[in-house]
Amino acid sequence: MTARRKPSTETPVFPKPGHNHARCASEALRKAEAVCTARKTRLTDIRRQVLELIWQSHVPVGAYEILSQLNAGGGRTAPIAVYRALEFLMDNGLVHRLASLNAYIGCAHMGDDHHAAQFLICRTCGTTAELESAPLKRALTHAVAERGFSIDSQIVEISGVCPHCRATA
Amino acid sequence: MTARRKPSTETPVFPKPGHNHARCASEALRKAEAVCTARKTRLTDIRRQVLELIWQSHVPVGAYEILSQLNAGGGRTAPIAVYRALEFLMDNGLVHRLASLNAYIGCAHMGDDHHAAQFLICRTCGTTAELESAPLKRALTHAVAERGFSIDSQIVEISGVCPHCRATA
DNA sequence: CGGTATAATGTTATGTTATAACATTTACAA
C-alpha cells in the first residue's frame, strides 16, 4: 500500500441511488457513437435501442427483458435480433455479459479496450459496477502464470451488498 | 513474495493427460462418503451415480450430458432428478458449477469447507482445475473491501490453455 | 412393531436462455 488511496482514479465510486443517471446514459451513447465511428462499425437502430435499454440503469438486464421492452409497442422483433445486437455490442466493447446472471450491462470503460473486467453485483438492489483493481489484476496474472497457464479470457463476478444498501440496512 | 514457492502446497499440479484417473475418481468417492457421513446427509444411489459421472474426468460436464449417460441403459430419469442431485452435491461441497460453461465439476478440496473457488479452464482439452491462490484471494478481498462492498459469493473462471496443451502445440 | 414425520424421488409440464438455417433487405462502393 502506498500513501492514501485516491478515490477518483483508484476507487471509482459505486453508482449512488440518486445520481443523475440520464447523464450516464447519454454519455454512454455518445461514447458508443465515437467508438463505432473509430472502428468503422455501424451503430444501427436496433443496436442503439438495445444499448439504450441496457443503459436505463446500472442493473444488468436479461436478453428477453430487452426483447419485451423492444416489443412493448407491439413490435415483432425476434430473440435472435436481440442476441445479434448484444453480440455486436460485446464485440465492440460496449457491453458486458454477466455469466452468473445471464444478463447484460453497459461497459463503464468504453474505448479503453479492456476485454477483461471484474464486477461487483449487489444482491439487494442489483446495481452492478466494474471493479478496476490493478493489484487484483496482477495477483490474478501472476497466480495463473505461475501454474504455466496462459489466459485468453476471464470472468470475475462478486456478489454481495453494495455500500449504499449496507448503509440503508 | 517470501522465499521460493513450494509446488506441493502452493501450486497444485494441473491434471496431466496420462495420470491415473481411476485413483482420482475412487478417492473422490471415498471422500464424498466421509463428508456425507460427517454431515449426516445421505449419498443416495442417484447422487452417487451423478458424482461418479462427474468424476469420469477433469472436464466439466453439462446436466443433460449426465442425464443421457444415466439413461444410456434405457432409463427414464427426468432432468429434474439430475438437477436435484447436483444441488445436493453442491450444497455439500462435493461439486462446483461453472457459470461460464453451464457445467459441473467435482470439487478438488472436499471437506475443506471452501465455498469459494477459482478455476482454470483449458479451452483446448477442456480440463479444468481449481486455483487455490492465497495472494489472489487476498487481493480480491482487499479490492472489494476498499470499495465498501461486502462479499457473499464470488465467481472466478479463467479460460486459456493449460501447460500440457501448450507443450503439445 | 406400527405409525408418522421428513426426506427423497417420480411424473408431468413448463419456463428461460440461446442459436441454427436460410431468406430478404439495406448500405456502400466500384
Add this chain to the structure above:
DNA sequence: TTGTAAATGTTATAACATAACATTATACCG
C-alpha cells in the same frame, strides 16, 4: 447501377433449468 458484404427478418429448435404435485423410502419415536 449493380455487385457485394453487412444487417436484419423469419421460422424453428436447441440447451439449460425449475414448478407443482404425487408417490415412495427412511428414520425415529412411542
